[in-house]
Amino acid sequence: MLIRLFSETELLNTVSFKQGINIILGRYSSNEKNKDINGIGKSSLVRLIDFLLLSNSAEEKFLQQKYNFLRLENHNVILEFKQNGITYFIKRTFSKDDDIFFGNFQNKLDCYTKNEFKKILTNIFFPFQDNKVFFEGERYGTLMDFFIKDDLDAQKRIDPLNFSAGTNNQIDKSIFNFFLYDLPTKKLYEFDKLVKKQKDLSKTVKGLKDNVESNNGKSIGELRSEQIKIEKNIELLENSLNNYTFLERYKDIEKELIEITKKINVNLNDYHDLNRKLNKIKESFQYSKNIDTKEIQKLYNEVYSTFGDLVSKTLEEMISFKSEIFENRNKFLIKKEQELQEAINNILNEISVLEQTRSKLYKKLDEKGALDSITNACEQLILDKTKLAENLKILKEIDNIEEKIGNQRVSISEVKNALLADLREYADTIERLRKLFVEILQNAIVIENDNSDGYFDISLTPNSSPYQQPFNISVEIPKADALGLSRLKIVAYDLMVFLHNINLCRTIPYFIIHDGVFHGISIATTIKTLNFINNQFLKNPCFQYITTFNEFEIDVSDSKKDLYGDFNFMLDDVIVAKYTENHNEMIFKRNFK
Numbered sequence: 071m072l073i074r075l076f077s078e079t080e081l082l083n084t085v086s087f088k089q090g091i092n093i094i095l096g097r098y099s100s101n102e103k104n105k106d107i108n109g110i111g112k113s114s115l116v117r118l119i120d121f122l123l124l125s126n127s128a129e130e131k132f133l134q135q136k137y138n139f140l141r142l143e144n145h146n147v148i149l150e151f152k153q154n155g156i157t158y159f160i161k162r163t164f165s166k167d168d169d170i171f172f173g174n175f176q177n178k179l180d181c182y183t184k185n186e187f188k189k190i191l192t193n194i195f196f197p198f199q200d201n202k203v204f205f206e207g208e209r210y211g212t213l214m215d216f217f218i219k220d221d222l223d224a225q226k227r228i229d230p231l232n233f234s235a236g237t238n239n240q241i242d243k244s245i246f247n248f249f250l251y252d253l254p255t256k257k258l259y260e261f262d263k264l265v266k267k268q269k270d271l272s273k274t275v276k277g278l279k280d281n282v283e284s285n286n287g288k289s290i291g292e293l294r295s296e297q298i299k300i301e302k303n304i305e306l307l308e309n310s311l312n313n314y315t316f317l318e319r320y321k322d323i324e325k326e327l328i329e330i331t332k333k334i335n336v337n338l339n340d341y342h343d344l345n346r347k348l349n350k351i352k353e354s355f356q357y358s359k360n361i362d363t364k365e366i367q368k369l370y371n372e373v374y375s376t377f378g379d380l381v382s383k384t385l386e387e388m389i390s391f392k393s394e395i396f397e398n399r400n401k402f403l404i405k406k407e408q409e410l411q412e413a414i415n416n417i418l419n420e421i422s423v424l425e426q427t428r429s430k431l432y433k434k435l436d437e438k439g440a441l442d443s444i445t446n447a448c449e450q451l452i453l454d455k456t457k458l459a460e461n462l463k464i465l466k467e468i469d470n471i472e473e474k475i476g477n478q479r480v481s482i483s484e485v486k487n488a489l490l491a492d493l494r495e496y497a498d499t500i501e502r503l504r505k506l507f508v509e510i511l512q513n514a515i516v517i518e519n520d521n522s523d524g525y526f527d528i529s530l531t532p533n534s535s536p537y538q539q540p541f542n543i544s545v546e547i548p549k550a551d552a553l554g555l556s557r558l559k560i561v562a563y564d565l566m567v568f569l570h571n572i573n574l575c576r577t578i579p580y581f582i583i584h585d586g587v588f589h590g591i592s593i594a595t596t597i598k599t600l601n602f603i604n605n606q607f608l609k610n611p612c613f614q615y616i617t618t619f620n621e622f623e624i625d626v627s628d629s630k631k632d633l634y635g636d637f638n639f640m641l642d643d644v645i646v647a648k649y650t651e652n653h654n655e656m657i658f659k660r661n662f663k
Contacts, residue, residue, distance in 0.1 A: 071580050071614050073150040073157070075118060081145040082657050083647075085115060087581075090607040091600060091644040092616040093624075098651060111649035111657025112618040113220070116585040120218045122149040122160045124170075124188055126211065127220060132164050139660075140164035148176070153194050154577070195579050202254040205245065212236030212246055216567070217579045219587060228556060230545050230563035241265065244539055250567045251503060252574055253496050257489045258539070264485060265537050268478045275471050282464060290468065323431050330428045334421055341417045348410045351403050479536060486540045490530055493541060500528050507566045511547060514562070514595070514602035523548045526566060557587050561599060569606055572613050581614035588623060594634045596624060601638045616646075 076084040085094075096112045121128035132140060139145075141164050148161045161171040161179055170187045171179035182190065192210040205213065215234035219227075227233065237243040241262045248255045279290055493500070507526035524547035534540050547559050561584065568582045588596050596619075603615050626636055653661050 071152055072119070072616070073152055075115070075122075075147065075149055077145060077147050078161075079143070079145045081140070081147060082111075082115075082118075082659070085647045087614060087616065087646055088644065089611060089614060091604055091639070092614055092646045093641070093644050094616070094618045095645050095648045096618070096620045096650070097648060098621065110651055110655075111647070112620075113585050114657045115647055116218065116583055116616075116618065117220060118147055119149060119583065120220055122147065122162055123214055123218065124184060124191065124211065125214070125218065125220070133166060137164065139658075150176075158194070195577075197577055199577060202256050203249060203252055204255055205249050206259060209236065209246070213249070214579070216246075216250060216564070217581065218583045219564070219585055227560060230560045231543060233564075241539060244541075244543065247543065247567075250571065251499065252571070252576065253499060254492045257485055257492055261482065261485045261489060261539065264478060264482045268475065268482065269537070271471050271475050271478065275468055275475070278464065278468050278471075290465070323434055327428060327431050330424050330431070334424050334428070337417050337421045337424070341414060341421070344410050344414050344417070348407065348414065351407050351410065482536055486532075486534075490532060490540055493528060493530060503566060503570055506570055507545075507562065510562045510565050510602065513605075514565070514599040524562075526563070557589065558591055558595065561587055561591070565599075565603070568613075572610060580612060581616060583616040585618045588617065588619065592634075593624065593626070593630070597626060597635050597637060600624075604637075604639050 071089065072087040074084055074086045076082075094112045094115050096110055117125075117128045117131055121132060131137075144163070146161055146163045148159055150157065150159050152158070157174060159171075159173060159176045159179060161176075162168065167184075169181045169183060171181055172187060172190065173179040188208065188210050191214075192208075196205070196210065196213055198204060212234045215236070219233075231237070231243050231247050234246070237246050241258065245255050245258045245262070248258060283289060504526055508524070511524040525544070526546075527542075527544045529542050529544065530540060531538075531542055532540050545559060545563050547555060547562060564582060564584070564587075571578050572580065588599075591599075607613065607615070624641070626634055626641075647657075649656055653659065
């Protein structure tokens, strides 16, 4: 959970966070025009937290020209938080590509690049816990986008499942939401890879077919028909040549030509084999023996300092041993390369001698006019065989890819069945999510009509198209087309996912930040929602709900309590930061717009 946000350069007043509800409040004068003023600090406070936790959008925001004073005055900002009983500090400045400082003690922080630090935060907030429920690659930012809702991004979010730019397509969206539901993601990843490969193969086949039609003016069907005609023509020409009878006095020359040609072909085959072996040996010289022991030691020291030194020492010994092997290996490869090169040179010399002999024999035949009668047939045969080879290469490539596409369809079908089996196995988890969503609707949402139409569900669709996942995730609340209710859908969904994880005691961030999501939602619904969250906290006091409000959005003065209801907690006790349009009471103590 978050402990405090502060600055060593007095950029802002320290904000200390509590367990339970934390409200960041904007207070405006009675002038109605000022109610829509921006820049006093509510969203900036959220954005600073997001910035310290490596949000790209927050970083881009603070690099804008209006924030130049942050760099000119050399400001920094620090976030203190606690995870699994361990206290951590993150410190950042606002210059582009600056290093990040991190550690367990404020006065003793280590320096990291952004990529290095992202891996550390991934291990802290989203450690690998289950070989079925996991995420692949650098997905830290996407997952953290669920826990911190920046107002700028929240305004664009219509679909509650699409909580990040990293969840744009259907399967990615399902993978990240499944991870947050604690549902297995392994088969979804397999399905995603198979579908991408299938689409790539289909695209390749289409490209090949389009090229055939463009280059030859013929379809694949016409090309196959032409292949049959060419094969027949080749057969006729070969029979004609095979039945050709040399005059008796040329038979000895013919036999000698045949023998020499065979020898040349054998030598050519040997040459190609040796040349392939030589290329492989040359590639072997590219093997790298380098290992960055300092980098590995640094990463290990983040976990266990003494273990990192031991690993460094062991790695150095290993590199020394590995270097000795590498040198011996190179000596062997050099010797082998020399032997192969010598053998290749011998073969090439032998081929050269044979070609000269064959050339002389052809010349004898040519001088006597013995080849005149078969020259045209040979030339036509070569042309036909060349064209046939070209056609066969294209057709074979298309056939191979289409065979792979067929096999992929079978694999996709198998994975889809496995996905459905996983969902049936985890039916209890899905049912708990359904019940929790309904509980949120019943206790936190005020809607004119009966809210029985609202639901969360994961329904199976076994007969979906090949590229579609075999299930649908649905989130609905009554009249969700209105602006306020569409945002209410996001609030209800986020609370369901967040509280579900809290109930499971998973290792995740135990805070969720909503910035601006209550804009357009009625005061009565806002009060009921906050009361519900507070009741959940009293049952399980181990999380933080951090949200922003303008004062008029939660005004429950005595005259309005009968109309809107009242909070079941002291509002002043949960306000952790308060900003006004007065310059001295803005977050950065100035109007920087």
